[in-house]
Amino acid sequence: MLNKILIANRGEIACRVAATARRMGIATVAVYSDADARAKHVQACDESVRLGPAPAKESYLCGDKIIAAALATGAQGIHPGYGFLSENAGFAQACADAGLVFIGPPASAIHAMGSKSAAKALMEKAAVPLVPGYHGERQESDFLRGEADRIGYPVLLKASAGGGGKGMRVVERSEDFEAALASCKREAISSFGDDRVLVEKYLTRPRHIEIQVFADTHGNCVYLFERDCSVQRRHQKVLEEAPAPGMSAERRAAMGEAAVAAARAVGYVGAGTVEFIANQDGSFYFMEMNTRLQVEHPVTEMITGQDLVEWQLRVASGEALPLRQDALRIAGHAIEARIYAENPEKGFLPSIGTLARMRTASAVEFRLNEAGASQAAAVRIDSGVREGDAISPFYDPMIAKLIVWGANRDAALRNMARALAQYQIVGLATNIGFLQRLVTGAAFSQAELDTGLIERHHDALFPAPAAPPMEILAFAAAAVLTEESTAGNSADPWSSTHGWRMNGKLLRTLEFADDAGASTLQMEYAGNGSGCTLSSGAQSHALRIESVRDGAFSITLDGRLLRADVVREGDWLHVFDGRAQRSLRHVDPMAHAGHSEAEGGRLTAPMPGKIVAVLAQKGSSVGKGAPLLIMEAMKMEHTIAAPADGTVEDLLYAVGDQVAEGAQLLEFKAA
Known part of the structure; x- marks a missing residue:
């Protein structure tokens, strides 16, 4: 068994690998860029080595620096995680040449599957079904356009060396081909250093189903069942689940055996994923093989009770696979949601900033009993950031992976909705609200899955902004009143902010704004300062603040006791009521007098x-x-x-x- 490894990655996957290594008694070495000097993954390891400046090409993509760090620290092997150098055959070979164990497949297997074109040619020889397309070496623009015209539109352009949705474009018409090809090639050369592309027929309403395979150096190879990764935006996965809804035992076996055959064809060793595009009628086609651990591997771990990183480390140490095919079982259902710093309402535009507040769902331990059934509904959070950390522009904007388990899919859906509602993030935009609508929406809930789900249900997933309910406005008003009360001198009635007046009652206006527009409240203080009346239009509501502690509010609104957390960020008040987040800007006319936000041109x-x-x-x-x-x-x-x-x-x-x-x-x- 290896006794010390270097983790050539960052973020949540580096933390994930370090956790299993620690449990197995294996020492770990982290590497980091200047942007990650105080990152969570650095503290998760036993020691760390600086690689260079923040850009990945000057740090995490510098294979020579990583190998030198491994040799200098006495590491015996390198775990590449996913992304960066994880599927770089040259790096895998360089590790072997340096006497280091590459905790992944051999360079020859990475090379064979690293080119989507070459991989498809190999699968064609192995009689694995392929989507109609061009997977050859010719890259002239006119030739590729001719192939697209021959195949028939819509077509999908894909970077031959790509992955993770990078370097992919759907082309609907021949006249759009040139611009899409140029954009695809630019993104491919930037992300992978290789601008070759392939052209495939774009299937309508396909499902993305992938098979987790594992092989050792003793000739054993198994599949750990499937994952459905159909829900995607911009060709990147949003939700993943295992097992795939509606999967029959016969189809599972056929796809699993095809995946194992693909792995054996290239002499595969370690963890890998064979990805298929599947029609609604059950037919499936080989798409690509990812020669690494996948982002979504936790859902497979949840339904099998196996630690895939431990399997990787044992196989890399020369051991045989822990289990044979007939010993593997599926227990329950697992779903993973990728929580990103991004703005879904603005085309999923990534967001950067500091996690001024990050509260998460409570993790619940997952374990299998001897019968293979779970003893607890699990909530697992894999994250590489903490409250106070920054999401920078240099790397993927993932905040966390939220993984839940249930005895069946309905139970898993309920657990996911509950866990998402418990998240509180302030400081940047996130996709949590979008994920809540997606998970609870009719299409996903009823397993009407395909890669166009988000686009097809756009109106339901991106509803027009609605005015905030009175409960949310009441919490925002309570927060403003509490701040004013705290700032006042309660011993001096003339400087009190509780609304006390010698004669009569105090009337004032509070205004809040968000994407739905402005919400105006007329507020009348109670004479004794114990509460107030809020009026919106013709309706009046009695508000009383019962207690406040560290932003946790208990209020009585029209006789109902309500609780929520309110976090102020500048002019913004973020209200978390246990169901969702609503952000309102407190419009203070005195604070912004004389300032104009209009910037034309x-x-x-x-x-x-x-x-x-x-x-x-x-x-x-x-x-x-x-x-x-x-x-x-x-x-x-x-x-x-x-x-x-x-x-x-x-x-x-x-x-x-x-x-x-x-x-x-x-x-x-x-x-």
Whole structure:
């Protein structure tokens, strides 16, 4: 057994690997960039080594530095996690050449499956069904467009060396092919250093089902069942679950055996995932093989009771697989939700900032008894950040993976909804509200799954902003009143903020705003300062603040006792009532007197990034929605479009320039 390993990754997967290694008595070495010097994964390991500056290409992608760190610290093996160098055949071979164990498949297997084109050719020889497409080496633009025309639209462009949804574009029409190909190649070369692409027929309403495989050096290979990863945005997974709903035993065996055959065909060792695209009628096609541990591996662990990282470490140490195929069983149902720093309402635009507050669901231990049935409904949280940490523009904006288990799918759904409701995050935008609507929505609840679910149910998942209910407004008002009360001098009635007046009652107006617009409350203080009456329109409500402790409010509203946490962030009040979060801006006319928020003629960077394409010229007239330039940030391309018909008066940045969040990118004059 290995006694010391280096974890060549960061974030939650580095913490995840370190936890299993610690349980097994294996010492760990972390590596970090300057942006991660105080990161959670650094503290989770026994020792750590600095790699370099924040950009991944100067730190986590520097294989020579990582190998040198392993040798210098006496590590015997390197666990690559996922992403970064995990599927880099050259790095795997360099580890072997340095006398280090690469805790993953051999370089030959990575090489065989690393090119989507080569992998599909290999699978074709093995008689594995393939989606119609072009997987060859020719990359001329005209040729690829001709292949797309032959296959028939819509087609999917995919980076040959890609993964994680990077370098993928759906093309609906022949005339859109050139622009999509150029964008796909730019993203592919940036993410993988390889701009080769393949072209495939884009199936309508397909499901994304993947099989977890595991092989050892003794000739054993098993499949640990399937995961359904159909719910995606921008070709990146949002929810994953195991087992796949509606999967028959016969289909599971067929897909599992096909996955094992694929692994054996390349002499696979360790953990891997064979991904299939499946039609609603049950037919399936090989899509690709990920030669690493997957982000969604916890759902497989939850239904099998197996620690896949432990399996990796044992196989890498030369041991045989812990279990044979006939000993593996499925128990219950597990669902994973990826909690991201992003704004779903703005096209899932990544968000950066500091986690000023992060409260999570309470983890509940998961274990299997001898009969294979769970003894507890599990809640598991895999995260690489803590309250006070920053989500930077340099890496994937994942905050955590929330994984739940239930005796069946309905129980797992209830556990997921409950766990999401317990999250409290302040400091940046998150997708938690979107996940709540997704998990409780009719389509996902009823397992009507396919990769277009989010787009197809867009209106239900992205409802128009609605005015906040009176309960939320009451908590916001209570927070404002409490702050004012705390600031006042209660011993002096003339400086009291409790609303006391010598003659009559105090009337005042409170205004709050959010995406739904402004909400105005007329407030009348009780004469003794014990409460107030809130009026909205023709309705009046009696409010009394019962208790406040560290932002936890208990109020009585019209005789009902209610509880919620309220967190202030500048002008914003974030209300968490145990069901959802609602953020309201307290509009204080005195605090913002003389300030105007209108800034005409500006188009600004939504986050730090790099300009990769300028599509407009100075002085050109453009229509509303016309693409003006393209930024690359957080591994994705973002198109800056014209907000209205108008003229581009000046371009302030060129291709290759780095820009800060909020930087004005160009001068634009609306028509």
